[in-house]
Amino acid sequence: MNWEYIQKYLPMYEKAAILTLKLGVIGILFAVLIGLFCAVILYYKVPVVKRIVAAYIELSRNTPLLVQLFFIYYGLPKIGIATNAEACGIAGLAFLGGSYMAESFRSGFEAVDKIQEESAASLGMNSYQTMRYVILPQAVSVSVPGFLANVIFLLKETSVFSAISLMDLMFTAKDLIGLYYKTTESLILLVGFYLLLLLPVSLLGMWVERRVRYAGFGT
């Protein structure tokens, strides 16, 4: 083990980790928005749109992120849309994550009894108020464990960003291995940094899941 090497290239990993985190967080934010939108469409069974949403979900879930990234990165310029690698990474993650988020929110919506809607309606609430104050809070709290599992999954998926030459953690490790052949050190740093990013999310997930499962509302 060459500690000097590790020390020397630590800052590169730090930079890469920040990029991974930045793209990951922004991508996941968009994924959440897409997911919520899709789940609401599916919940209200909006005609036509719900079919488009269903098609999107199947397309997104059944193709690898790498393929999606290639389509966005190499495909969009062909039809005249200028892109940069970062935007493509975010778009790819949002495209993939949107469907996973949609599915976990949908299961949350399904867990809310239909009669809760009638209960809200009988109090004179309109459909927006019913969604905002009655359905959504219940649905979201049910989807929390699934949501956090998705966050971890999507953060890990950022490792394919290197394929579109984004200098994320994976890219940095591969780059350094190629340059100096210090495979062990580079990979240990890689694993270490991923753990650093993901373990906190994972622990948070375990804590939240325990709360949701055993306590529910009221403790």
Place this chain on the structure above:
Amino acid sequence: MEETILTVKHLKKEYEDKTILNDVDLAVKKGEVVVIIGPSGCGKSTLLRCMNGLEKTQSGSIKLREEAIEAGSGNLVQIRQKIGMVFQNYELFPHLTVLDNILLAPTKVQKRDKKDVKAEALKLLERVGLKDKAGSYPRQLSGGQKQRVAIVRALCMNPEILLFDEVTAALDPEMVREVLDVMLELARQKRTMVIVTHEMQFARAVADRVLFIDQGKIMEEGTPEEVLEHPKKERTQQFLNIFQFEKVQERKIS
């Protein structure tokens, strides 16, 4: 003569070519307590749900004073604020405390001042013996307590009429009483109420008028004494007999 609050005229409701309600007429006056009884599946709950626009109807009309109540119509949101409904399974919002359950609609829908509503809610909770539960979540309450909260929640909207849909049917026997007592109290305050129930003793005590519904039709209607004690129609007698038990000993002798 008291003014009529709710009018049902020639109401017809069909569901998948089954007639659920057939030509139902009903007028509820201010301060009146109408109790609807009948066998399960007779349409009594459906009738109640129609009064709140929760069910689509095929023909006929329901009016709260002069306003038509019709499922899917735009004015439903306004009308429902004047109609309180209490469900069989309470349907409190599980993610909100008792107090927040009660405050939600008055503050968000009626845009009333939170302080005022809170004071009113706490007063009502005290009346039903649940002031100390204001901060609890529904899952921490018993069925009877939940149902009393649901009643307070409906009351806090200051509705003109209250609809009760078999509100004690899901409760353990010892909890039925506490809920019925609250409803008796409301009747004493001259609240206008339509109650669907299987509690015949309670119906006798609370009702100004009893309706017996069978096969989607009002078969018999009158004071509790008339309908429950001296029913004229054979069908009503048959139904009420379900609630009577012959002594086993007497049957053995004969």
